Amino acid sequence: MQQTLNIGLIGTGYMGKAHAIALHAAPRVFTLPALPVCDLLAETDAALAASRASELGFARATGDWRELVADPAIDVVDICAPNFLHESMALAAIAAGKHVYSEKPLALTTASAERMTVAAERAGVKTLVGFNYIRNPATQLAREIIASGEIGELVHFRGRHNEDYLADPELPHNWRTRRDTAGSGALGDVGSHILNMAEYLTGQSITTVCGDLQTLIRQRPLPDGSGMGEVENDDQAQAMLHFSQGLMGNIETSRIASGRKMGLAYCVTGTHGALVFDQERMNELQLYRHEGPKGRRGFSTLLIGPEHTDYAAFSPAPGHGLGYNDQKIIEVRDLIEGILGQRELYPDFRQACRINRLIDAIERSHRERCWIGID
Amino acid sequence: MQQTLNIGLIGTGYMGKAHAIALHAAPRVFTLPALPVCDLLAETDAALAASRASELGFARATGDWRELVADPAIDVVDICAPNFLHESMALAAIAAGKHVYSEKPLALTTASAERMTVAAERAGVKTLVGFNYIRNPATQLAREIIASGEIGELVHFRGRHNEDYLADPELPHNWRTRRDTAGSGALGDVGSHILNMAEYLTGQSITTVCGDLQTLIRQRPLPDGSGMGEVENDDQAQAMLHFSQGLMGNIETSRIASGRKMGLAYCVTGTHGALVFDQERMNELQLYRHEGPKGRRGFSTLLIGPEHTDYAAFSPAPGHGLGYNDQKIIEVRDLIEGILGQRELYPDFRQACRINRLIDAIERSHRERCWIGID
Amino acid sequence: MQQTLNIGLIGTGYMGKAHAIALHAAPRVFTLPALPVCDLLAETDAALAASRASELGFARATGDWRELVADPAIDVVDICAPNFLHESMALAAIAAGKHVYSEKPLALTTASAERMTVAAERAGVKTLVGFNYIRNPATQLAREIIASGEIGELVHFRGRHNEDYLADPELPHNWRTRRDTAGSGALGDVGSHILNMAEYLTGQSITTVCGDLQTLIRQRPLPDGSGMGEVENDDQAQAMLHFSQGLMGNIETSRIASGRKMGLAYCVTGTHGALVFDQERMNELQLYRHEGPKGRRGFSTLLIGPEHTDYAAFSPAPGHGLGYNDQKIIEVRDLIEGILGQRELYPDFRQACRINRLIDAIERSHRERCWIGID
Amino acid sequence: MQQTLNIGLIGTGYMGKAHAIALHAAPRVFTLPALPVCDLLAETDAALAASRASELGFARATGDWRELVADPAIDVVDICAPNFLHESMALAAIAAGKHVYSEKPLALTTASAERMTVAAERAGVKTLVGFNYIRNPATQLAREIIASGEIGELVHFRGRHNEDYLADPELPHNWRTRRDTAGSGALGDVGSHILNMAEYLTGQSITTVCGDLQTLIRQRPLPDGSGMGEVENDDQAQAMLHFSQGLMGNIETSRIASGRKMGLAYCVTGTHGALVFDQERMNELQLYRHEGPKGRRGFSTLLIGPEHTDYAAFSPAPGHGLGYNDQKIIEVRDLIEGILGQRELYPDFRQACRINRLIDAIERSHRERCWIGID
Ligand SMILES: NC(=O)C1=CN([C@@H]2O[C@H](COP(=O)(O)OP(=O)(O)OC[C@H]3O[C@@H](n4cnc5c(N)ncnc54)[C@H](O)[C@@H]3O)[C@@H](O)[C@H]2O)C=CC1
Ligand SMILES: NC(=O)C1=CN([C@@H]2O[C@H](COP(=O)(O)OP(=O)(O)OC[C@H]3O[C@@H](n4cnc5c(N)ncnc54)[C@H](O)[C@@H]3O)[C@@H](O)[C@H]2O)C=CC1
Ligand SMILES: NC(=O)C1=CN([C@@H]2O[C@H](COP(=O)(O)OP(=O)(O)OC[C@H]3O[C@@H](n4cnc5c(N)ncnc54)[C@H](O)[C@@H]3O)[C@@H](O)[C@H]2O)C=CC1
Ligand SMILES: NC(=O)C1=CN([C@@H]2O[C@H](COP(=O)(O)OP(=O)(O)OC[C@H]3O[C@@H](n4cnc5c(N)ncnc54)[C@H](O)[C@@H]3O)[C@@H](O)[C@H]2O)C=CC1
Incomplete structure (x- = not known):
């Protein structure tokens, strides 16, 4: 009989x-080494x-x-659950010896993320953080193309994760606009994805950052109708980055970028080619290579298909398309295989803690108007 | 306790x-009026x-x-199961009083499809045929935009469903290349989707067709290695169409269209605007309208989101993207609601039988080199 | 001293x-074998x-x-000048021993085009007809790619030339909407371009056609304000085509295709690849080839540059872009070189006469509801 | 008789x-207030x-x-002529009382550009600098849309001008890779365009910059074959920017961006919409506006046509497309009208001098690893 893993889910929003x-x-979709059982929900x-x-x-x-x-x-x-609850929930779960599958960003601050990381590693439990965009087969392909040379x-990394979910100034405060519930603003909420993506894709660590943040909509209606309240974190941010092997790049992130709905995008340039990707067209990767006759070079639109990692389980037919939720299906497969020891879990709390560190460094760089090194 | 519907699935390929x-x-994903239970598989x-x-x-x-x-x-x-089995399986199921959810095309011939339709209607069972592309929210939106005027x-309908799954002449015969197992070739296999789409989108029936078919790869290796066998149906087809309210249009279909992976696409032109869609970018609909100042008119790329039919159940966030399988999830919702009487089932056997009739007419038009009316 | 060719231009509209x-x-732009001198204008x-x-x-x-x-x-x-004047002007010019550079379509009818062709050939003057889109380097590249195998x-040719310049029913009659001044409607005005393109690109002659025409806006205001007058030619047309080497295909053309401004587009599919082009993005050709590892195949966007025919004279820098008028500059170069005997003139009156023959055949096919062979 | 302006052209490269x-x-193309006469060439x-x-x-x-x-x-x-000659040529021309039409960047350094500006203003001659991309009707439209609110x-400006003209490390030194002939590298050569564009589009001045430069290909073959020589300026650069009215943004520029041929692109985001433009598709502007029903919002592709500034003179037909050289035709029109006092010349030496100041500030910011204010 197949092994099972009982899952306890906390939080049932988006x-x-x-x-x-x-x-x-x-x-x-996948043949899993253990069956996740939807057992208990809080x-x-x-x-x-x-x-x-x-x-x-x-079930319960x-x-x-x-x-x-x-x-x-x-x-x-x-x-x-919302960001501010991640630490207490994770620490309690770890204390009880559970594996933890947490949404991103891992924590409100680096200190909090470190406590979680240390606790998990000490307890020897497995952890995975939900930076789901790196599961997209198109992005997995990008990483493989980069890694293979x-x-x-x-030569250059450009990334952005811009959306417009808070572009409307009439939208009231929610947990995302307050520091004690969200930590940073766009930078933590969506910017964390592109920071994680930058390290995932390049295989290099970000070593120095120079950041710049802005809160454009400085007040929003309070949800209880009692007037206006200060927005406590950034609406948009940008940063220049240097990576461990000398690579330079930049990122942008926003929650008020009118018109952008799922604006995670990157362009990675190398000495012999380049990759361009836009999550709004999540099943396509654009590849350029210096190769063949000059008059035949151009960006190729690769439609993801069964020859690419993790697609075939969804469909034997190329170009038929995966959706957002399919990325979570791959993430769950990774979780299960990771817990069963058949795969490294990435990003685990340690790597996700790096993202918190990068966020903090970008915020500090913004305040101090200077470049900040990441240890 | 929630009502259940026990499902018996026949065939476990693609x-x-x-x-x-x-x-x-x-x-x-959806709140269903009855829970489909995966009970028995053949x-x-x-x-x-x-x-x-x-x-x-x-379960069994x-x-x-x-x-x-x-x-x-x-x-x-x-x-x-493959096309040639649809009739016997459906007739047996109907005889046993079961509702039938069948893959497309409904049957090998119009006569066969008619037998199935008559049997189902006499028995009073519900039927649904798996022309899943019409469930895509982008396409549902297209239909709504058209219907609303x-x-x-x-003024014009242009459609195509081109793929290249048999472009390679080394690919051996399979059930799709033989008349007794598939019926027509590209025309029935993928062309049926675009014919169904044409009527779904326009809300008009196709009344006259003029068809043209070709088999380019006339022989393929036999799967048992015993040599080459004749390909018995079309590799590609095209047809001009007239619709019940005077609309004119055309379709194209192919299984050897090099480079096309999921090439269902349409352009519907009206007197005050137009729609352009390509299933390879299944989450986008291009809309043009004669409206506003001339210098601001252009095709808008509408990214599907929660304000469009059937998207919100998958995600509250716009533009995050559905995949091929999500269309089947919507189809299953339609099936369940349809069986429970909460929604009209479309396309049922009667409508799917029309598609068989159109396929036959296009083939006959090709043979006779003339326009053929559809009764 | 450089040789000169004195040009007499008739008509100064678009x-x-x-x-x-x-x-x-x-x-x-080019180093020409003779300098065209803008001498006389009528x-x-x-x-x-x-x-x-x-x-x-x-000058005069x-x-x-x-x-x-x-x-x-x-x-x-x-x-x-407008179409109906081409014959008398050309015949007079030929009679006077002049070379003739005429706009398209060559004539109102095949008979008229034949008279012009015979006269020009008998007189031994050179002729060129202004089907300028075939001068676009992107399209020249397409032809070279096809010719080289x-x-x-x-396997398949799909073409269209759709615009919306007469989509507005308030637009009054002009010479384009009357049979005695224009000949056919959209089919002759813009459809002639895509028919010429079909033969230019494929290097094959169209041998059989099956046509379908419609006039949607049946009456338009008379330009003198005296009421409404009947529109005498087609607003849109479509046709299926067979070519001399067995190729099948289709074309579409319209002057009421809402949203399309410069909608000449083609897709040419071969056994080992495909080309996709849209004149609204006239500096790009999309090329797909069955080549290299499967996971790296996709349509490449080739940006036209100095390595492609006729671009370098405009700019040494790739991708910087040509415009509509640059096509006419190339056409003039071809004209001058052709008259000087350094290049074959294409399409000359004989080839342009074929286009008139195709237009007539499509119209006749429409009337007779059958396929028509082209001799 | 029409007035004439005798032009003396220096340098006949690209x-x-x-x-x-x-x-x-x-x-x-245009009806000009004075006829430019191609008189003397050096x-x-x-x-x-x-x-x-x-x-x-x-003529001479x-x-x-x-x-x-x-x-x-x-x-x-x-x-x-190459950059390093601009100053001496311009100063001599100004001294002789001539108007000066100079290519960009204006000078090797801010100091040089200032000398030129002061001289021209003192002499009362007119000046124009060839930042031609701002003449593109699509970009003029962008500016109009922004200016109109x-x-x-x-809210945000993102710009880049990336090309790959020096991506190949085998390409030898030329005047662009040496400080004494070019000044800065990619930043001055192509980056100057996007800096000028940033101020042109937004109508705001850049007030603070934080820059980052890299030379990846540190040595190149000497053109005389005598070995390798140091590359003296940047291959790529990036900068974060703040503007006079609080706007934040960033730019990127490169001459080694594999795959980019004419990679000037921008995205300007506002509180009620956004604009996206890519010069590789120079006849299209993407416009998004918060307007109308939510389900109908999306980026519209505006094809430039006669209703937009400066297009109609090229063609009465929308979407037919301008090319790179057409931008220079508009620039010449602006020059002539500017000299005749019918239009303000922009960018004149004073504004072009600002661009030199920005380049210098970005270089200094890079060296000092800090933000630099522009006076
Ligand atoms: N990976 C990704 O792409 C995304 C990740 N997220 C992350 O997921 C987390 C949740 O975000 P959303 O689902 O968007 O938020 P949400 O506001 O839609 O849902 C949060 C849910 O948590 C529940 N909750 C709050 N306090 C609770 C408590 N004490 N006990 C049990 N449940 C509690 C709420 O009732 C609600 O159902 C956040 O950390 C967020 O950053 C969110 C959206 C996308
Ligand atoms: N809606 C859509 O987009 C698509 C629809 N189809 C349709 O689905 C049907 C099946 O096609 P595929 O899944 O592609 O074929 P397939 O060849 O991948 O799978 C067919 C399955 O049926 C099974 N089968 C065959 N004979 C059987 C029998 N006597 N009893 C039980 N099982 C039997 C086979 O063993 C196999 O598992 C066809 O009618 C096809 O036209 C297929 C692909 C896409
Ligand atoms: N190659 C292409 O892409 C295009 C070709 N054409 C073709 O060019 C020709 C002209 O079309 P447009 O310029 O659009 O028409 P138009 O109506 O803009 O201009 C026609 C010009 O001819 C002049 N004209 C009329 N009768 C004349 C006469 N007896 N003597 C001297 N001049 C006379 C008119 O005054 C007018 O200036 C047509 O054959 C048309 O099909 C038109 C547009 C695009
Ligand atoms: N606006 C734009 O988009 C572009 C602007 N440029 C600018 O145009 C200028 C020239 O660049 P390119 O044409 O690309 O260079 P190039 O190297 O192609 O041409 C320079 C020309 O100047 C001539 N020249 C050099 N020294 C001379 C002298 N002492 N007297 C007379 N002529 C002399 C050379 O012989 C050569 O013909 C530069 O300032 C460059 O930055 C260049 C390309 C694009």
Whole structure:
């Protein structure tokens, strides 16, 4: 009989639902070494938890996440709650000996992320953080092309993750606009993805940053209608970066970039070619190579297909397209295989903690108007 | 307690797996009026059936599809076997009082499709045929825009469904290249999608066709290595079409269109605008409207988001992207709601039978070198 | 001293100005074997002719084109008048021993085009017809790629030339909407370009056609405000085509295709690749080839540059872009070199007469609802 | 009789030819207040000058540019020589009371550019610098849209001008790779365009910069074959920018960006919309606006046409496309009208001097690893 892993899911908003879909679909898409079982779900109160458990296909429900992390039946705690809860939930789960699958960014601060990392490593539990865009087969292909040297030595990295989910100034405060619940703003919320992407793709660490942040919409309506409140973190940010092997680059991130819905994009240039990618066209990678007759060189649009990593499990037919949630299905496969020791978990808490460190450094660089080294 | 519908799946190739994924994921994505239960699976032999049932999450397995259709526990028979088996399987299922969810094209010939339609209607069972591309929210949006008159009266329809899955002449015969197993070639296999799309989008029936077919790769290796065998159906086809309200248009279809992987595409032109769509970029619809100052008119790239039909259930965030399998998830939702009487099933056997009629007419038009009316 | 060719230009509307710009610029772009001299210009009356001559840089002007064709100083008669005047102007020019550079379509009917062709050939004068889109380096590249066999044997041709210049039903009659001044409608006006393109690109002759025409806007305001008048030719047309070496294909053409401004586009598919082109992005050719590892195949966007035919004379820098008028500059170069015997003139009256024959056949096919062979 | 302006052109490389084409074509495209006369041409020696004068349609030639600037017949000195010659040529021309049309960047250093600016202003001659990309109607449209407030208050500017003309390390030194002939590298050569564009588009001045430069290919073959020589300026650069009204942004520039041929591109985001432009598709502007129903918002591809500034003179038909050289034709029109006092000349030496100041500040910021204010 197939091994099982009982999952305890905390939080059923945007991400909680995405995780639930992926947990149910993953075993049908991939042949997994263990079956994830949607066992227990926690929400802010018992009634909500019960109704969400029924919707999302979980066997049991609780209004208290501490009950969930303590439940002996649970093997993996899956944290889909707002950022400020990640640390306490993860520490409790680790203390209870559970593996932890957490959403990004790992924590509000580097210090918090470090506490989580140290605790997990000491406890010997496995961890994975939900930077799902690196699971997209198109991006996996980009990394493989870079790693194989097909575009030569890397020369430049340009990345952005811009969206416009808070472009409307009438949108009220939510947990994302407050420092004590979110940490940094666009930089942590979506910028964390492109920072993680930068290191994932290039295989190099970011060693120095020079950052620049802005809060354009300085006040937003309070959700309770009691007036306006200060926005406490950045609406947009940009940074120049240097990497461990001399590569230079830059990133941009925004939550007020009118018109951008899923604006994670990158251009990686090498001495013998270049890659261009835009997550709004997530099934395409543009590849340019110095090769063949000059009059036949151009950016090729590679449509992802079964010859690329992780696509064939979804469809034998090339170019038929994966969606956002399919990235989470791959992430769940990685989680399961990682817990079973068949694959390295990446990014685990240690790597995700680096992202927190980069965010903090960019913020500090902004305040001090200078370049900041990352240790 | 939630109502359930027991599903019996026949065939676990490309489509069988896609259906299985969708059956498992649909209840997590949508709130369904009944829970589809992956109960029984049939394959060509018992061992294969058993292993696939375990992979695809079905409770029981059988090496004989007749057993499946006869099984009293089964509510819906889901036919994912090659075309030539659709009729016998559907007739048996209908005879046993089951609802039928069948892959496309419905049958090898119009006569066969008519027998299936008549049987289903007499038996009063519900039917749905898997022309999944019409479930894509981008295409649902196209239909809504057309129906609302936003682009005016329709003036022209151009459609194609071109792929290159048989462009390589070394690829051996399979069931798709033989008349007794597939019926027509590219025209039935992928062309059926664009014919169905034409009527779905325009809300008009095709009334006259003028067709043109070609088999370019006339012989292919026999799969048993015993030499070469004649290819018995078309590699590519094109047709001009007239519709019930005077609209004119054309379609193209191919299985040897080098470079096209998922080349279903359409351009619908109206008196006040136009729509352009390409399934290789399945999350985008291009909309042009005669409106506003002349210098600001252009094709807009609408990224599908939660404000469009059926997207929000997958993600609250716009532009994050659906994939091929997500279309099947929507199809399963439609199936369940349709069986429960909450929605009209489209295309049912009657409409799918029209597609067979169109295919036959295009073939006849090709042979007779003339326009053919559709009754 | 450099040889000169005195040009007599008739008509100074859209095309007349484009020719004038090209005649002045061509000797600066290319090293020509003879200098075209903008000598004499004819318009409908002397005053208009004089003012246009000053604007367009012509030395002399006349209100009577018969004077121009008879003028002994003139070497080349350049006809930019409406279609119905092409024959009389060309015949007079030929009778006077002039070379003729005429705008397309050559004539209102095949019979007229034949008279012109026979006259020119008997007189031994050189002729060139202004199907300028085939001069675009991107399209010249497409032809070279096809001719060299890089995409294998041709399998399918799809072409269209759709614009929306008459989509607005309030636009009054002009010479383009009347049979006695234009001949056919969209089919002759823009469709002629794509028919010429089809033969130019493939190197094959169209041998059989099956056509379909429509006039959607059946009445338009008379230009004198006296009410409405019948539109006498097609607003849109489509046709299926067979070519001399077995190739099949289709074309579409329209003057009411909302949103399309310069919608000449083609897709040529071969056994080993494909080409996709859209004149709205006239400096790009998309090339797909079955070559190299499967996971690296995709349509490449070739930006035209100095390594491609006829670009380097405009710029040493790749991808910097040519415009519409630059095509006319290349056409003028071809004209001059052709007259000087250094290049074959293509399409000359004989080839342009074929286009008239194709137009007539498509119209007849439409009336008779059958396929028509071209002799 | 029409007024004339005698032009003296110095240098007939890439730019010299482009200017010559434009000088000949401009009076045919536009109705100019004065006719530019291609009178005198200077090159490095008399023979070369004579042959180029014949090719480029100039009446007279000289092997000594000092003769040209001193020639009393000359009204305008047009400098298309390498950067290091701009100052001496311009100062001599100004001293002789000529108007000066100079290629960019204005000078090797800010100090040099200031001397030129002061001299020109004192002498009261008119000046124009060839930052031609701002003449592109698509970019003029972008500026108009921004100025009109259609996209709201500006929030972010992203620009790049990346090409790969020196990506190949085998390419030898030329005047562009040496400090004494070029000044800065990619930053001055192409980066100057995007810096000028940033201020042109936004209508704001850049007030603070933080720069970062790299020379990747540190040695190149000496052109005389005598070995390798040090590359003396940057291969690529990036900078973060702040503007006078609080806008933030960044730019990138490169001469080794594999695959980019004409990679000037920008994205300007405002509170109510955004603009995206790529000079490789120079006839398209992408416009997004927060307007109308949410489900109909998206980036519109505006194809430039006669309703946009400066297009109609080239063609009455929308979307037919301008090319690189057409930008120079518009620039020549601006020059003539500016000299005749009918239009402000922009960028004149004063504004072009700003660009030199920005380049210097970015270089200094790079050396000092800090933000630098621009006075
Ligand atoms: N990987 C990705 O692409 C994305 C990641 N995220 C991350 O996922 C996490 C959650 O974000 P969203 O789902 O967007 O937020 P959300 O606001 O939509 O959902 C948060 C959920 O957590 C629940 N929750 C709050 N406090 C709780 C408590 N004490 N106990 C149990 N449940 C509690 C809320 O009731 C709500 O259902 C965040 O860390 C966010 O950064 C979010 C969106 C995308
Ligand atoms: N909606 C769509 O976009 C698509 C629809 N299809 C349709 O789906 C159907 C199946 O096609 P594929 O999955 O591509 O074929 P396939 O060849 O990949 O799979 C067919 C499956 O049916 C099984 N089968 C054959 N005979 C059987 C029998 N007597 N009893 C039980 N199982 C049997 C085979 O063992 C195999 O697993 C066809 O009608 C095809 O036209 C296929 C691909 C895409
Ligand atoms: N190659 C191409 O892409 C294009 C070709 N054309 C062709 O060019 C020709 C002219 O078309 P347009 O310039 O668009 O027309 P237009 O209507 O803009 O200009 C026609 C010109 O001919 C003049 N004209 C009319 N009768 C005349 C006469 N008896 N004597 C002297 N001049 C006379 C008119 O006054 C007017 O200036 C047509 O054959 C058309 O099909 C037009 C547009 C594009
Ligand atoms: N606006 C734009 O987009 C572009 C501007 N440029 C600018 O144009 C200028 C020239 O660049 P290119 O044409 O690319 O250089 P190039 O090297 O192609 O041509 C320079 C020309 O100047 C001539 N020359 C050199 N010394 C001379 C002298 N003492 N007297 C007379 N002629 C002399 C050379 O013989 C050569 O013909 C530079 O300032 C460059 O930055 C260049 C390319 C594009």
